[in-house]
Each structure stands twice: as C-alpha cells, then as structure tokens.
Amino acid sequence: MSIQRLFIHVATAALISFGLSAQAFEALPATVPVPADNPMSKAKVELGKQLFFDPRLSVDGTISCNSCHNLMASGTDNRPVSVGVAGQKGGRSAPTVWNAAFLTAQFWDGRAATLEDQAKGPILNPVEMGMPSQQAAVERIKAIPGYAEQFKAVFGGGDPVSYDNIAKAIGAYERTLITRDSAFDRYMKGDKKAISTQAQRGMQLVEDTGCTGCHNGPNFAGPTSLPMGQGFYQKFPTFTDNEYVKKYQLEEDQGRYEATKDDADKHMWRVPTWRNVALTAPYFHNGSVATLDEAVRVMAKTQLNKELSDAQVADIVAFLNTLSGEFPPQSLPRLPATPNGSPVADK
Amino acid sequence: MSIQRLFIHVATAALISFGLSAQAFEALPATVPVPADNPMSKAKVELGKQLFFDPRLSVDGTISCNSCHNLMASGTDNRPVSVGVAGQKGGRSAPTVWNAAFLTAQFWDGRAATLEDQAKGPILNPVEMGMPSQQAAVERIKAIPGYAEQFKAVFGGGDPVSYDNIAKAIGAYERTLITRDSAFDRYMKGDKKAISTQAQRGMQLVEDTGCTGCHNGPNFAGPTSLPMGQGFYQKFPTFTDNEYVKKYQLEEDQGRYEATKDDADKHMWRVPTWRNVALTAPYFHNGSVATLDEAVRVMAKTQLNKELSDAQVADIVAFLNTLSGEFPPQSLPRLPATPNGSPVADK
Numbered sequence: 001m002s003i004q005r006l007f008i009h010v011a012t013a014a015l016i017s018f019g020l021s022a023q024a025f026e027a028l029p030a031t032v033p034v035p036a037d038n039p040m041s042k043a044k045v046e047l048g049k050q051l052f053f054d055p056r057l058s059v060d061g062t063i064s065c066n067s068c069h070n071l072m073a074s075g076t077d078n079r080p081v082s083v084g085v086a087g088q089k090g091g092r093s094a095p096t097v098w099n100a101a102f103l104t105a106q107f108w109d110g111r112a113a114t115l116e117d118q119a120k121g122p123i124l125n126p127v128e129m130g131m132p133s134q135q136a137a138v139e140r141i142k143a144i145p146g147y148a149e150q151f152k153a154v155f156g157g158g159d160p161v162s163y164d165n166i167a168k169a170i171g172a173y174e175r176t177l178i179t180r181d182s183a184f185d186r187y188m189k190g191d192k193k194a195i196s197t198q199a200q201r202g203m204q205l206v207e208d209t210g211c212t213g214c215h216n217g218p219n220f221a222g223p224t225s226l227p228m229g230q231g232f233y234q235k236f237p238t239f240t241d242n243e244y245v246k247k248y249q250l251e252e253d254q255g256r257y258e259a260t261k262d263d264a265d266k267h268m269w270r271v272p273t274w275r276n277v278a279l280t281a282p283y284f285h286n287g288s289v290a291t292l293d294e295a296v297r298v299m300a301k302t303q304l305n306k307e308l309s310d311a312q313v314a315d316i317v318a319f320l321n322t323l324s325g326e327f328p329p330q331s332l333p334r335l336p337a338t339p340n341g342s343p344v345a346d347k
Numbered sequence: 348m349s350i351q352r353l354f355i356h357v358a359t360a361a362l363i364s365f366g367l368s369a370q371a372f373e374a375l376p377a378t379v380p381v382p383a384d385n386p387m388s389k390a391k392v393e394l395g396k397q398l399f400f401d402p403r404l405s406v407d408g409t410i411s412c413n414s415c416h417n418l419m420a421s422g423t424d425n426r427p428v429s430v431g432v433a434g435q436k437g438g439r440s441a442p443t444v445w446n447a448a449f450l451t452a453q454f455w456d457g458r459a460a461t462l463e464d465q466a467k468g469p470i471l472n473p474v475e476m477g478m479p480s481q482q483a484a485v486e487r488i489k490a491i492p493g494y495a496e497q498f499k500a501v502f503g504g505g506d507p508v509s510y511d512n513i514a515k516a517i518g519a520y521e522r523t524l525i526t527r528d529s530a531f532d533r534y535m536k537g538d539k540k541a542i543s544t545q546a547q548r549g550m551q552l553v554e555d556t557g558c559t560g561c562h563n564g565p566n567f568a569g570p571t572s573l574p575m576g577q578g579f580y581q582k583f584p585t586f587t588d589n590e591y592v593k594k595y596q597l598e599e600d601q602g603r604y605e606a607t608k609d610d611a612d613k614h615m616w617r618v619p620t621w622r623n624v625a626l627t628a629p630y631f632h633n634g635s636v637a638t639l640d641e642a643v644r645v646m647a648k649t650q651l652n653k654e655l656s657d658a659q660v661a662d663i664v665a666f667l668n669t670l671s672g673e674f675p676p677q678s679l680p681r682l683p684a685t686p687n688g689s690p691v692a693d694k
Contacts, residue, residue, distance in 0.1 A: 078689035087434020292687040340639040342425035
C-alpha cells in the first residue's frame with residue numbers, strides 16, 4: 001500500500017469508526033445543524049446581523065466581523081492575513097464565514113466547537129477586535145439602548161446582554177449564511193449542463209487523484225455529521241520533501257498543536273471547505289499561495305505526493321469554480337444609535 | 348451693532364450678494380442637484396454603490412468608503428478621527444455622507460467642489476485608503492472583470508475605467524443617500540405633533556439665539572443653491588476668549604487656510620449640516636467634543652458669545668434630535684469577484 005493510499009485509508013477508517021459514511025459529492029443539506037441551546041428566531045438572527053456588521057464591537061470602533069469576513073466579497077478579506085485594530089496583522093488567513101454552519105469545529109485549528117464559541121474569539125483577540133475583556137464588550141453593547149431592548153426581547157431573563165448571548169445572536173445569524181444553488185449543486189440535482197465538460201473532467205480528477213479522500217461531504221470539508229466540536233483534521237503538509245513547503249512556509253505554523261500542545265496535533269488542520277474556494281484567494285492558513293492553480297498543485301504534491309499536469313490543474317480549477325454559490329441578498333442592518341454621544345473611545 | 352449681530356449680518360449679506368434667500372427652517376427639497384457632466388442612471392448608482400463598499404479601493408484591501416462613512420450607523424464612524432490603512436489616524440473627523448449631495452462644497456474646508464472631487468481624495472490619501480496613484484486605483488479596478496464590464500456599460504468610450512469615472516460612479520451613488528422623513532420634516536409638512544413641545548421650544552431657541560444665522564436652509568448648512576463649489580463658510584471659533592477654545596484645541600487646525608494658504612481663510616470652515624447631527628458624535632472638525640449637549644454650549648459661546656442654561660441646551664438638543672431622518676434601506680452590493688486570485692497585495 002502506497003503512503004498516499006494509506007493516508008486516504010486512515011481518513012476513511014476515521015469516518016467508519018464514527019459509524020459515518022461520507023460521499024465524495026453531495027449537494028448542501030436542506031437544513032443547517034442548530035445547537036439545542038441556541039434555537040433560531042427571526043429576531044435573534046436580525047440582532048446577530050446587526051452585531052456582525054457593528055464595528056463598535058471592537059475596542060476603537062473600526063473593526064466588525066464583516067471587516068475580515070466580508071460577506072459580499074467572499075466571506076473573507078482576500079488578504080494573506082487580516083488587519084485588526086491599530087493596523088495589527090493576524091497570524092492566519094481569515095476563513096470564509098459562508099457555510100461555516102456546516103463545519104463541526106471552527107477556526108483553522110478547530111479549537112472552537114461551535115459558531116458561538118468561535119464568535120467569542122476575535123472580539124477579545126488583541127490583534128483583531130481588541131476588546132480588553134468580555135465585560136468591556138458587554139458594557140459597550142449595554143450602552144446602546146437599541147441593543148439593550150433587543151437582547152431583552154430575544155433572550156429575556158434578568159441579564160439579557162451577556163457575552164454568551166452576544167455570541168449566540170452572531171452564531172444564529174451565521175447559520176443563515178449558506179450559499180446554495182452553485183452550478184455544482186444544480187448539476188447534482190440533475191441539470192447535466194450546469195457545469196462544463198472541463199469541470200466534469202475536473203470532478204472526476206479530484207476523485208481519481210485522491211483529493212476527495214478529505215474534501216468530501218456536502219461542504220467538501222469532511223463529514224458534516226460528526227458530533228459538534230469533533231473536527232475533521234488532516235496533517236498538512238504530509239509530504240515535506242518538495243519545493244513548496246519551504247517556498248510557502250507551510251511548516252512554520254504547527255496548526256492544532258498551537259492550541260492543544262499535544263504532539264499528536266502537530267501540523268494538524270481542520271480540512272477547509274471547497275465551497276466558494278475560487279473566491280477566497282489567497283490560500284492556506286498563512287495565505288501564502290496567491291492563486292487557486294498553485295494551491296491545487298501544492299495540495300497534490302504535499303498531501304498526495306502527486307504532480308499534476310497543467311491541463312489537469314486547469315480541469316480541477318474549472319470544477320472548483322462550479323462550487324461558487326449564490327450569495328443570498330443581505331440588507332444592511334441599521335445599527336442602533338446612541339443619540340448625542342458615541343460609545344467608542346479613541347484607543 | 349454687537350459683534351454677534353454683525354457676524355450674522357455678514358452671513359446674510361453674503362447670501363444677498365448671490366441673490367439668494369435662506370430660510371431658517373425648510374424641509375429637504377424633492378430633488379438633489381446633479382452636475383451636468385454626471386447624469387444619474389440606475390446602473391451607475393449600482394456601480395457606485397459597489398465601489399463605495401469595496402475595500403479593494405484601498406492599497407491593502409482593508410478600507411472602503413463605508414469604513415469611515417458607515418452608512419447604517421450615521422454615515423460616520425463615530426470616532427474623533429478616522430483610522431485608515433495600517434492603523435494610521437486622519438487629521439479630521441469624518442463628516443457624514445448622508446445628505447452631502449445638498450452641500451455646495453465638500454470636506455470640512457470645502458476644498459472639493461463636488462461629490463466627485465471629494466471621492467478622489469481619500470483613495471489617494473496616504474493615511475486613508477493609501478493608493479499610491481490614480482493609475483494604481485484604476486489598474487486595481489480594471490483587474491476585476493465584473494467592474495471592467497460595468498464601467499463599459501455605464502460610461503462607454505475607449506477607456507471607461509478611469510479615475511474620473513470611478514469618482515463619478517461613487518458621486519452618483521452618494522446622491523441617493525438622502526434621509527428624508529425626519530420628525531422635523533413631518534412637522535414642517537403640517538404634522539404639528541411630530542415633534543415634542545420641548546423640541547418646539549428648541550426650534551424657537553435656535554432662531555432666537557442666532558444659530559440659524561448660519562445653520563439655515565434645508566440642510567441646516569447654509570444655502571443649497573450657491574453655485575457648485577462655492578462653499579458657505581464661517582470663522583470658527585469666532586470668540587476665542589473662553590474656556591472651550593483651549594480645552595478642545597479649537598484653534599490648532601486653521602481650517603480652509605490649510606488648503607488655500609490665504610490668510611483670509613484662517614479658521615474658516617464650511618458650515619456643517621445639522622441633519623442627523625444627534626447621530627454623528629463626537630463633534631467638530633477634530634472630534635474633540637464628546638456629546639451634543641457640550642457641542643451646543645461650545646457653539647453658543649464661541650460663535651455667538653452666549654451662555655445657555657442647561658434647560659436651553661436640553662431644548663436645543665431635543666430639537667436637533669428631530670433632525671435624525673429615516674435611512675433608506677440599503678442592500679449590500681455583491682462585490683465583483685476575481686476568481687482564483689486576489690488583486691490585493693499585502694502592504
């Protein structure tokens with residue numbers, strides 16, 4: 001058994017051990033998984049949308065969730081790494097927020113189990129939104145009367161504006177951010193002309209080459225039915241004896257190990273989605289690879305020890321482009337005002 | 348004749364010299380002035396909206412027009428001064444973009460005649476969007492196929508993606524950003540219950556105190572019918588022997604003089620709008636005054652040499668709050684993609 005077949009075998013075995021099967025090609029499910037403790041409601045989603053677009057959740061009022069997860073671009077900022085408050089750069093490239101609801105673990109290293117857990121991170125990260133504490137974020141939101149009213153209506157209870165509830169509202173909104181109706185989805189539903197013959201060749205190639213050993217399931221990010229918090233991880237790079245590893249500094253960041261400090265997690269990464277991947281350049285956790293063509297070559301070599309021809313790369317890229325979905329229209333939410341003053345200090 | 352009456356007299360004389368009359372209280376006109384060389388069209392407005400929300404117009408892809416002129420907050424960022432690329436701070440507070448279409452000169456110092464002229468500034472300002480040249484901005488936009496197509500359809504000609512046309516599209520969009528239907532406008536149209544009796548007292552007070560000597564006309568920023576490019580300026584601060592001038596550093600910035608180097612322009616400023624003023628804290632060109640209450644006190648003292656009682660200030664603030672209008676709903680524009688790559692470099 002070759003090393004790359006063993007690798008695929010391990011991934012498959014991992015799925016079987018959960019009693020799951022993952023298909024290489026699936027349309028997106030009709031419904032998103034919703035945690036029992038954060039049921040969806042229209043008012044909660046609307047509140048979460050306001051928070052998502054509100055830079056007042058950052059210490060100096062300059063960065064909103066949408067700053068780095070720019071919804072109507074690609075759900076990312078199309079930068080190698082993001083820029084947070086005071087011009088500070090982050091350590092990893094912003095993943096797309098579109099379809100993140102189907103991931104069973106969040107962040108590149110899967111360190112957050114849910115969208116709610118994820119939302120709590122950037123607000124407090126000193127190089128992202130830079131709020132000094134959960135309490136500071138809560139006080140900021142409490143100082144905005146329109147928010148205080150909405151939190152009361154949505155969450156009730158004696159202390160509705162809490163850090164947990166801020167995260168719940170944002171998570172609920174993010175569960176609406178699904179890009180259905182890609183050319184690929186139409187193809188899977190029977191419209192055989194929805195994707196070109198080149199893209200169809202690419203579709204066959206990603207299976208034959210072994211890419212779908214990991215990039216499978218409806219989100220092309222592994223199974224969507226793992227228990228919430230159980231990420232689907234792979235080692236990246238697996239094959240390190242090639243030009244790409246050094247050129248793109250692929251081993252500098254140790255991935256999940258940075259969060260767990262468990263040696264077994266060194267260079268382990270949550271398998272990222274292929275949905276809208278053509279829109280989210282530059283690529284990889286460090287944003288070091290500028291184009292999708294090159295990202296395909298790098299992955300074939302570092303994960304499957306294969307070298308693809310230019311024609312094969314072009315076919316695969318044509319297929320990946322069919323995974324760009326329709327972005328549901330988003331009305332900009334009116335941000336609740338603080339008449340006569342501003343809650344934002346000049347930090 | 349007292350100094351403050353002389354001051355009002357000069358402002359009035361300036362109006363008369365243009366053959367214009369300015370009323371203290373007017374609802375917004377039904378139509379906005381449109382320059383002959385930039386007629387409105389639906390496609391142009393849609394293109395301008397995309398550009399307004401597109402951070403790729405900044406050198407590092409982090410700052411859009413909307414970053415500092417946050418439409419659904421107040422058309423400002425509610426910060427003392429704005430933050431541009433690489434965390435750099437600007438020198439003046441971002442004025443609101445709402446109803447800027449009614450101003451006859453743009454920027455705090457009126458140095459741009461039109462919205463189109465204004466739009467050309469921040470893109471190239473090194474501490475705002477930081478593009479190194481007009482050509483760099485044009486090349487960035489040309490590299491985005493969806494933009495190239497739209498510019499061709501909207502502007503035609505041999506070279507449709509030009510810096511002038513970028514500004515024209517943005518200007519056309521900004522002419523749609525009008526906040527009609529404030530409580531004040533409803534009151535002016537005959538609904539005598541649209542504003543409280545306190546606000547009605549405040550309305551009388553701003554006239555009696557002399558505020559409407561400058562803050563008159565439908566935009567409360569002086570006449571809207573001056574020739575385009577002819578700003579309506581006043582000296583600020585006029586009365587300098589008071590605690591506020593030093594406390595809020597009101598004389599450090601020399602206003603229009605910084606642009607013209609003409610001694611007559613020292614400390615001259617375009618009269619800013621009162622529309623939505625309750626939403627645009629902090630106040631003044633340097634954003635040094637945190638609340639509207641204090642801004643009212645400062646203006647009464649520095650411009651009219653008057654001291655208002657707390658009750659008078661509260662009445663005036665109640666009136667100013669009636670000038671917060673309805674923000675027309677904005678759908679977020681889908682930003683044209685650059686499949687497989689990003690035009691944004693990591694600056």
